[in-house]
Amino acid sequence: MRRMSRMVCAAAVLTAALVPASSVDIGGNLESSVGLMYDGSVTSSFSTAGELEFFLPATNDITPRLVLTAATAANDEGDYQPSADFGVKYAYLRYHTDYGHLTLGRQPVSWSYGAMFNPFDFGFGIDDLAGETVTPSMDGVRSFIRIGDRASLNAVGGYSELTQQPLDELDFGARLRIPMAGRDVSFNVIFQPDGNGDTLLRSGATYSGDLGPVGIYGAAGYYRLLHEQRDDAAVQLGIDWSWEIGPEHEEKVVYLQAEYLRFLFD
Secondary structure, three states: OHHHHHHHHHHHHHHHHHOOHHHOEEEEEEEEEEEEEEOOOEEEEEEEEEEEEEEOOOOOOEEEEEEEEEEEEEOOOOOOOEEEEEEEEEEEEEEEEOOEEEEEEEEEOOOOOOOOEOOOOOOOOEEEEOOEEEOOEEEEEEEEEEEOOOEEEEEEEEEOOOOOOOHHHOEEEEEEEEEEOOEEEEEEEEEEEOOOOOEEEEEEEEEEEEEOOEEEEEEEEEEEEOOOOEEEEEEEEEEEEEEEEOOOOOOEEEEEEEEEEEEOOO
């Protein structure tokens, strides 16, 4: 393990040495919030979060990406001493081929189809709920292969966070996506350890399309804990609709979305 750590460090130093500092652009964002609360007495809270992205030079075949995150907030122990959290959001290398690409490292994985809550995503993310999109990341390898003109196959293997774990704790998933005129269909399967010695299998199909001015989408599939031999079925239906209000050239878009998700048995 020490030898492997030295090899990883040496590779990181070598990579940094090969990229001149003058060739790296830096960007990002910073958000802060302040609040007042009353629970017998008036208290205040302060938090801030930010992202810093390094736009590293790419080649025709390889695209790197590095995004760091930091956040501060008061702790919950009553002493109101600020705490800080620093981390790596994304750090990966993407190798492009004539048929798709192969990505290695900490990367986002989203199999969205317009739903706010996707019961058959590789991770458990949130897509555009009240303007917020949370895309989970994983540490591992992902392949994207184009099949025909528009269809594609996605295969993923990795961990939800980078720690020393046995191979049987590895998450696996695959998605076959078939876009068509006016609609989009996908078939997903995911195997993920649940942290309690069992493995959760999720497999299902998703659909999104248009019904006149209204967008419709849905999903249906199967959940099973393999060792406990417990299973369930999930069904989702959703609609979204948008329209413009206000005077000419000053229109504002009003967006309405509603969805229903139900587990049928347990």
